[in-house]
Amino acid sequence: xxxxxxxxxxxxxxxxxxxxxxxxxxRELVNxxxxxxxxxxxxxxxxxxxxxxxxxxDAKGKFAIRVRVSDTLFFQALSFVSKKYIITENDFFVDExxxxxxxxxxxxxxxVITPTSLxxxxxxxxxxxxIYQLNPIDMNKVVHYEDARFSSxxxxxxxxxxxxxxxxxxxxxLIGEQIGKWLGIKKNSKKNALEVMEERRxxxxxxxxxxxxxxxxxxxxxxxxxLKLKKEDITVFLAYAEMPSKTLAEFxxxxxxxxxxxxxxxxxxxxxxxxxxxxxxxxxxxx
Numbered sequence: 265x266x267x268x269x270x271x272x273x274x275x276x277x278x279x280x281x282x283x284x285x286x287x288x289x290x291r292e293l294v295n296x297x298x299x300x301x302x303x304x305x306x307x308x309x310x311x312x313x314x315x316x317x318x319x320x321x322d323a324k325g326k327f328a329i330r331v332r333v334s335d336t337l338f339f340q341a342l343s344f345v346s347k348k349y350i351i352t353e354n355d356f357f358v359d360e361x362x363x364x365x366x367x368x369x370x371x372x373x374x375x376v377i378t379p380t381s382l383x384x385x386x387x388x389x390x391x392x393x394x395i396y397q398l399n400p401i402d403m404n405k406v407v408h409y410e411d412a413r414f415s416s417x418x419x420x421x422x423x424x425x426x427x428x429x430x431x432x433x434x435x436x437x438l439i440g441e442q443i444g445k446w447l448g449i450k451k452n453s454k455k456n457a458l459e460v461m462e463e464r465r466x467x468x469x470x471x472x473x474x475x476x477x478x479x480x481x482x483x484x485x486x487x488x489x490x491l492k493l494k495k496e497d498i499t500v501f502l503a504y505a506e507m508p509s510k511t512l513a514e515f516x517x518x519x520x521x522x523x524x525x526x527x528x529x530x531x532x533x534x535x536x537x538x539x540x541x542x543x544x545x546x547x548x549x550x551x
Contacts, residue, residue: 291331291335292332294331294361295360297361298321298339298364300344300365306325307341308325308340310338311340335350336349342368344367347365353483353484466509466513481524491528493535497539505527
């Protein structure tokens, strides 16, 4: 067998193994709530197409169903547009999964309404039409609008002068660049480009919270199995482990992923230690 063929077979075996591992995971109970502009969110069918198990929402639109990652939920009711939803890792972090359904509105045909005041008599009806008188236009008058910009008394101050950026006849920026060339000063375009890219990357990171970045980077099972956190403590822990944006930008780089995991492991150990000390102090406080 050729080496390339061996690699392909090994890849297929590993893919099948990972797929079977994911399929063998037990489904967890997830609580959800259906939201709609309509107040009637009762008796909406929630069907797990992957496990052939269904549920029905109560009067408040709440439901509970067992799912795992990649399961497809199908929501259906007569008054709503049917909707499919695929379960992701982030859905296990929330206490209640919110699903919004749109109402199924039946559109009516266009209706044209004519005024009842029309009599059918053309002369009588035309008298009721309002007529607007426009000012006459002198076709012989010639106006040069370009002259207004350069006239001494009517210069448009709101538009910048095109001769120089500072509003004078001298372009100081161009002179400065020329002097820099004479003195041998060169622009570091590569450095400037890297700084701009780093600023944009930092801005993109600041758009999301530290908790959102961590939930996108790591799975729900990482927090529960590896960091030994309870489901209800994950949000509190992420607030406890939060770091400045510039530090986070460095940790989120691909080459620093191991350092980020090491940081979270240390923070989780400190988090567990503080909770343990707090639980020991509780009985003394009661005394």
